[in-house]
Amino acid sequence: MPAARISQRISAIAESATLAVDAKAKALKAAGRPVIGFGAGEPDFPTPDYIVxxxxxxxxxxxxxxxxxxxxxxxxxxxxxxxxxxxxxxxxxxxxxxxxxxxxxxxxxxxxxxxxxxxxxxxxxxxxxxxxxxxxxxxxxxxxxxxxxxxxxxxxxxxxxxxxxxxxxxxxxxxxxxxxxxxxxxxxxxxxxxxxxxxxxxxxxxxxxxxxxxxxxxxxxxxxxxxxxxxxxxxxxxxxxxxxxxxxxxxxxxxxxxxxxxxxxxxxxxxxxxxxxxxxxxxxxxxGPLTAVDEMKLAFDRRRKAIVAGLNAIDGVDCPTPKGAFYVYADVRALLGKEFPSANGPVRPSTSAELAALILDEVEVAVVPGEAFGPSGYLRLSYALGDEDLATGVARLQDFLGKAK
Structure with missing residues (x-):
């Protein structure tokens, strides 16, 4: 029996789910698709000039x-x-x-x-x-x-x-x-x-x-x-x-x-x-000073409030208000098993991974499923992206997830 090409130790490692989602979103964008990426935890601000x-x-x-x-x-x-x-x-x-x-x-x-x-x-x-x-x-x-x-x-x-x-x-x-x-x-x-x-x-x-x-x-x-x-x-x-x-x-x-x-x-x-x-x-x-992060926090706080309100307006989504970082962790367990329209006919996602894939395919919004962080049934969205993209992405989620039957 031939020896395995890849060691068991490395074969057991899962790809970083957050980076995988971000990479797919960026690849789709590069191909001209209007993808909104809520995947990676990456501030959309430039590094301060004095650091550069x-x-x-x-x-x-x-x-x-x-x-x-x-x-x-x-x-x-x-x-x-x-x-x-x-x-x-x-x-x-x-x-x-x-x-x-x-x-x-x-x-x-x-x-x-x-x-x-x-x-x-x-x-x-x-x-x-x-x-x-x-x-x-x-x-x-x-x-x-x-x-x-x-x-x-x-x-x-x-x-x-x-x-x-x-x-x-x-x-x-x-x-x-x-x-x-x-x-x-x-x-x-x-x-x-x-x-x-x-x-x-x-x-x-x-x-x-x-x-x-x-x-x-x-x-x-x-x-x-x-x-x-x-x-x-x-x-x-x-x-x-x-x-x-x-x-x-x-x-x-x-x-x-x-x-x-x-x-x-x-x-x-x-x-x-x-x-x-x-x-x-x-x-x-x-x-140096903490001026840069203080300025970013004002934008993050505004976006935090907007994304929480927008997600909680969707039936079947429960999104607690986070007190730190720049992520929301939305509970979507109530949506699993429901019927959603798709280009290939009605679909009933049974996991948050399936739901996240469906969202990306149907409305071109990239989110990270709960399986990347523990149990299924949740979606992580980073709000460290521009206000316009955030509003557009949330509107697409409201429209699509609101069609659940």
Whole structure:
């Protein structure tokens, strides 16, 4: 029997559903189709000029044409430590920072460094699609804990306790959340963090949406709120969302010095240093003001209200109002099994994946189905797109989904 061409480890990885939807939408647009893409979480704003200018100037300096330390430019690592203290009150030094090729490499590095085969990670669900894949690649076992719209997509300590086993090593904690936009209150953050500390668990906290909260809801870093976690917390972050820098690919992880050293060793063999020019751009970003994100938040807040109102006007759709990030997570379970018109005759989608495919085919609106983030029955839509496109896309959804019988 011939050997498999692709390893079992890699064959088991699912394609990023959000990027797949975005790629298909962009391909259709390139072909001249009027597709509205609610798929990727990507601000539609340009990177601020002063950040771009810093990169332009860096490109002309020969020192940035060479290899730099695998763990990141020393000045950027220090600036990230300073920015973290400024924004969340968490004190770290440069030796506790690893600069990575986007937030995804920070996620992978962290789980690869902390997990041994069979170790379990509690993953509040709905989850960002990359988390369980990175956990599995590291030999770990993701343990999903689902919180639906009835509890505003927020897991409870009781649910976490029920998922705990003697193999549990890490609690993954994300607030504000992708895909739901849910934000845990300071009291909830403290309760969950104290529970994790009492069980001796590591906490990996993704804080990339820290500056995107609405309605006066505060961001609370679990690392700061629960000092009892001690040196068993890793913070993940990056410049992508705050500064509209998704394509620049600069993220980071902050953790105990021994963990960061081990993760840096891994990165030294995987990718070496992040490209120096984006690192200099990131230095300008994290060292500068938060004016850009404050301006983006005004637009995001306006769009958030518009998309929630528009989706909730559709019979069979329940869309809670998110408190953070730039996503809505609409409950469409009431539409599954209903009859919709299509070019090939009536169709009854039984899953949110089938419904999302039907929406793209029939009205050229790209949304991501709940299967990418956990159970079926939901659709994630990013409102980080232009106001006109948002209004057009929602109108198409209202017209099409309103035809359900």
């Amino acid at each position: 200018q810093a990169a332009i100037e860096a490109a002309g300096q020969p020192k940035y044409h060479r290899y730099s330390p695998a763990g990141g430019l020393p000045e950027l690592k220090q600036a990230i430590a300073d920015k973290t203290f400024r924004d969340s009150g968490y004190k770290a030094d440069a030796a506790q920072v690893l600069v990575t090729n986007g937030g995804k490499q920070a996620v992978y590095n962290t789980f690869a460094t902390l997990l041994d085969p069979g170790d379990e990670v509690i993953v509040p669900t709905p989850f960002w699609t990359t988390y369980p894949e990175a956990i599995r690649l590291a030999g770990g076992v993701p343990v999903e804990v689902f919180a639906g719209p009835e509890q505003e997509y927020l897991v409870t300590v009781e649910q976490l306790e029920a998922a705990l086993t003697d193999r549990t090593k890490i609690l993954l904690f994300v607030s504000p959340s992708n895909p739901t936009g849910a934000v845990y209150s300071p009291e909830q953050v403290r309760d969950i963090g104290q529970w994790a500390a009492s069980k001796g668990l590591w906490v990996v906290t993704d804080e990339i949406y820290e500056h995107l909260t609405y309605d006066g809801v505060p961001f609370t870093s679990i690392a700061t709120a629960v000092p009892e976690l001690g040196d068993k917390v890793v913070i993940l972050n990056g410049v992508a969302k705050t500064y509209a820098m998704t394509g620049w690919r600069v993220g980071w992880m902050i953790g105990p010095a021994d963990v960061i050293k081990a993760a840096t060793n891994l990165q030294s063999h995987a990718t070496s240093n992040v490209s120096n020019i984006p690192q200099v751009a990131a230095l300008a970003a994290v060292s």
